[in-house]
Amino acid sequence: MAEKKVAKNPMKKKKKNGRLDILTKGFIRENPIFIFLLGMCPALAVTSTMETGLGMGLLVILVLTGSNVVVSLIRNLIPEQIQIPAFIVVIATFVTIVGMLTEAYAFALHQSLGIFIPLIVVNCLIMGRATSFASKNKVSDSAIDGFGMALGFTFALMLIGATREIFASGAIALGVYLPLPFEISIINTEMYLFNMDVFAGPAGGFIVIGVLLALFTAIGNYRQKKKEAERQAWIEQKKKEAAERKRKKAMESAGDAS
């Protein structure tokens, strides 16, 4: 049908907006932690403060962008059978390099992340992007995808970290672990008066992620319902239009006949 309709089909509305979409989908719609539950271990372990979460996120950005680019570059050279081992080598190399760089230039961060730096190797997010996206797409797209996904991951870590830090200490500090030229606390609340240490501990990690996840699910459910309602309305309208047309046709043919 050539003519423009007034009511758009909500199912068709999300036309892929090319690269911008690849970049932003990781934030909410395909958020690795809140939607796909990938990389839960670091999400729990390094988010006792926002800054460690941010630090881990930055490392993952470096590793994921790098490994996606390299995997995409060599995707046609690697036979199917050895894809996985080859990708593991690529990822582990990036992790090792990023680990060494961190130890050299952000020592405090390296100390506080500890064992979770080498464990980036087994973060399902990275292997997942390598096999499902980078091994099938162009280098530039893969780079954007890796960067965007890691950005979404970082966003999630920071959100969890900020929540936990606020409840545990009442403030959010910046500059303690990252090599920044300043050390400030961004938000200061009276929350420290309650001194809820449990949020900095393991139990707090599980509970905060659980609550945030429920929140995300609730938002998702709400959106879906809205979308469903829109679709229903659209279908109703379509039905109405069709009925209208039918009536018109019937009237026209009746007119012709008369």
Add this chain to the structure above:
Amino acid sequence: MISPTVFFVAIVSSMLINNIVLMRFLGVCPFLGVSRKTESALGMSAAVTFVMLVASVLTYILYYLVLDPFGIEYISTIAFILVIASLVQLVEMFIKRFSQKLYKMLGIYLPLIVTNCAILGIVEINIRENYAVQYGFGAGLAVAVTSALGAALGFALVMFAFSSIRERLDAATVPESWKGVPISLVVAGIMALAFLGLGGIV
């Protein structure tokens, strides 16, 4: 000769006090993903235990006989993950060839183990603990394997306990948006609180 207390402490501490899932946050993915049914929780735990023990021995030997003498400790991450990946592959082929029954039990969990951070995590922790420096090469290996066993038992314990809780959770009436993983995470948080109390043992 090191005192038997060392082994006792190693087991208790890696099983209960520093529980791999609830305190060290390793292996959370299978914890959330696989622990729906008690049966599969046990299967996964068995596979993890087996691979963890063998991987501990292999990486320990690799580290102290190859990486350390040649001064290339910094490639340990890449070396360990390759060892684990090939080990899992080998074990899978071996089991498939020799015991169909065992393969049916563990087969589907084995590929998942490569990306299970519990294995690589424990292996790395064992090396960072410097057991070989503390107790000597042989005894250090024994302590490393003991604490790996403790960690695996801790994993199995939590997986089993959690799967039992989840079977009940599935039957409970939970608000729509809390269904599934969110409520499980909160339950895990409460379990972690309980495990925090075990710190008093020592």
Add this chain to the structure above:
Amino acid sequence: MFDKIKIAGILLVVGMVAGLAIVGVHTLTEDRIEENRLAMQYEDYVSIFPDMDLTNYEEKALDQDVLTTRITAYDSDGDFLGYIFIGESASYGGTNRVLVGVDSDGRIVKVILSQTQDTANIVQNVIDILDKFEGQAFGEVDYDAPSGATQSYDSIWRVVDAVSLMIEGDPTQEAFESVFEDADSYDVLFDHEDLAFVEEFNIRDADGTILGYAYEIDVDDENTVFLVVDQDDVFKGFVPKDAVDDETQAMIEAYDDHIDTPLVDIDPDTGDILEDAINDLKPLVETTTRVDYDIVVRYKDYIEDDEVVGVTYIVRTDGYNARMIGEVTIVDDELFSFVIRSHNESADWGAIIIDDGDLQEALIDADNPEDVDVKEYTTFDATSGATQTGEAMQRIVVAALEYHNEEGGQ
């Protein structure tokens, strides 16, 4: 076939490129990482001695179980500030790295727990009380572990203790060296009750051969003296542990004439605690053939008509907490009595079984003590250290019997 070679080749190339990249980055960052690690150490040093000159200090590796390094600290004028001892000691979570600063007066400046894998909230309990060490002389600080953090605290205490021995020297060892030049180590044989002396020691040379025995006598709260005999029970004199007051010194010197006399031939009449000690020791020496055998010591023979009818063995083993010593008497090849002479089990767990006495009775009554199920006597807490305590007790009896059967009680 060609395919397989190709695959292997590709993997090899991938691996080599990865290796090259890693080595490259390693060479670039190596120095900086080393600097960072040093800087972290320096942070600890400076928190102990804020005036320390980090460009001018001496580092010495220590050949010792617990302590690894001694740092000699100077200030910027080159004046001696003190020592920093670095020790590594096991805790439940892993190895704890502990730094102990000691000033020029031999007082503790600060104790730092610089690396630990223990659980954060437990560590906090320990860190909260580390202040109590500051400014104290060694020996003035009591072992006082916070509850719920015993293992973490123990690991720190071991380091402090090792430093204390290194700074002050071990008075016991020094006392033994004044008698036996070759004395290299000693171990506690067992604790006595109701006698003039409280502890009995084996004195050994570097090869572990026993040179002699020592008996610790507490003259009063301040003064401690050892009665030392050699392997053949020849009296080697009384030696003071640490400095003693003039009065005690005079008591000791009264026995100088008896040195190198067999103990049994000494007939003292000084009327003090030293006389009591000799009188208490004589009957023991007369009836004792001491054999150094792993952890079993044949201690006392009961002789009737020139025939050995009974033997008492002293057996040392590890309980749940530390050393446990039992006394097992075997008469006519039958277990006759079993008493725990000393132990370090905690009052709430292990000590309950020992005080209870049921396990001791069961072990004596059993045809084969090895078959006694210890757990039956520790049912109030089968998983705790109580089981270990019970098993240690069982080990004592079994070891004594085994030894007795091997030696035939002769």
